[in-house]
Amino acid sequence: MRERTFAPSRVLIYLIVLLVAAAWLAPLVVVVLNSLRTNEEIAQGSMIGWPQHLAWSNYAAAWSGFCVAETCAGIRPYMLNSALVTIPATIFSTLLGAVAGYAVSLWRFRGDTWIYGIVTLGLFLPQQMRLLPWTIVLRDIGLINTLAGLVLIHTIQGLSFTTLFCRNYYVAIPHDLIRAARIDGAGFFRIFWRIVLPLSPPILIVTVIWQFTHIWNEFLYGVTFTSGQQQPVTAALIALSAAVADIPQHGVQSAAVIIAALPTLLIYVLGGRYFVRGLTAGAVK
């Protein structure tokens, strides 16, 4: 058995990795520390510093205390709104993207590359450009200022990404497999259900992580197409930070940011090891 050696080059590599990690984590450390300091302590001292005593009250205020105008319910109701948008939109966009990716990769038809190209074009359009068209669509179907409208937006916009990823993953599936299934009499959906979907977990986890994170963190549509009590958590976070005539509430802000980040963090912890695997799955042929 080989003995563990600590060659100088190894030590150097670890040192560099540690330094980079420290630089990356420093802002998070500041946020975590500030989440335990009172606003007054931060204002009277500096943005960076150790808590003099642990101000857990910041978390209570962030969760259910602070006011967004007339409503003093903290971040809690807005977390629920975000969940009500993010979970269905993630599921719908992932499933539809998987079907679409399967169709354009394994069921070649006339114009399939064009359709694929147009769907993925959505990735390159800036958000602001799509704001007015969405306004008109939501107005015409009567979904403006509803959470259902946001689910629709994120499902459709998510398709660009989910189709791209699923298609690139599915092109690696041998065509003979599909052909054999067709000879056995399986149709479009049976092949998808019985053959393609069981092969898909790595890529589905990637798209779920990606979609969940993006929809959860989205602000522009969330704030434009909802009103008052239906706003997503990002709007509540901004509400905390955008007071003109006030000292920034760094303590409560930090606590709220940490709470708001927990769901996405959880998704990464649960699916993270599949993430890189899925991303690189189609890369090496």
Next chain:
Amino acid sequence: MPITTTRRRLLAGSVATLALPAFARAQGAVKPRLTVISQWSAGSDGAAITALGKKFEEKGGVWQHSPVPGFTTEMMNKLRAQIMAGDPPACSQLKGPEIAAWSKIAPTVDLDALVAAAGYEKVVAPDLAKLHKPGGKWIALPLQIYSTNMLFLSKRAMDKAKADKIPVTWADFNDLAEKMKAGGVAFPIANGGTRPDDGQKFEAALAGISPLAYRAAMMNLEKKALEGPEIKAAFAQVRKIADWMDPNVGAQHFSTNLKRFIDGDMGMMIMGGWAQGVLRNAGFKFEDFIIAPGPSDNSKPVFLLNADAFIFWQRKEADLQAGQTLMAQLVMDPAIQTMYSQITGSIPVRTDVDLSGEGWSEGQRTTAKALKDAIASNQAVLSMAHNMAQENGMTAAMIDVITEYVKNKTIKPEQAAARLAEAVESSR
């Protein structure tokens, strides 16, 4: 003038009510209701609009406020979406030249009769009034005022400089800064790094050097004024200020420096009147700093106006119309303006509100007096840095030039002046 309802005002009110049968009927028949969009959600801004909503409800109204957290662009996106959906709010927060710009997008309410009934026009700064009646008719109402060029002096830094005189002109200001530097104040100027911060220093410099040139160049965009010597002088003054600032501000809020300011490591701050509320909320004492009007070379106060306002959008519903009437009356009411400003730390739009009573701070009194004096000498001008002088796009182009100048010390004042004129030309 103290807040009293004079007989004349009552008379004017009843005449206007007679002249407005539609409004009167609406108000009599239905419960007034108001849909409002504003950015005010957190802190004292949120508290103030909540208090206004309570007053609205006390008068029998139904208050439906949708805060749009974030900055002006977010609120404008929301407003545009509502207008396009055919459901504009009865009333929304909007300010400066954007009022004129947006009034072309959707029909607004003519508030002339209500304004006349309240006798509001004669108690509002003339330049400010103009912004709220873009087509000659009042369609929006200012609610509260901040000055963007108040001068805050740290008592401890003054002690270090062995100075006790409040600077009046830019020469006094520069003298004091030098003395502070010599007395061991690390940075005579405290500044933040957010977008309006450098713009505020420039507008304070230019308006303090010549309010006339400021009006011509920043408000009217006159080419000759933009190329005039005052602009170069203002840039030269900004360079001095920049040299006295801590360059390591990043994009930080000015409040990150407050501790150093109070401790006397930083000496002076040119900031909006809102800074006193920030200082108070951060737990600092009023004895530790002085508030004065920003430097003015002709020794008469120059007031850079920043005012928040509400614009009223046409609605067919009787209850919303009644709500608009009630809201307009409330916004113009001296008691309501008093309540609002006492919460946010601003000053009332009305120049006839008495600030001597309890609930007002010394800083607010100084600010209100500065406004009165500035109006008297025609030196109340509109703030560029806070989007009062120009629309967003033009302001952004100007601030880009100013911020680059502040950060890049190799740019000469003459070059900066030329760049500013160019930026204005290309954004017209």
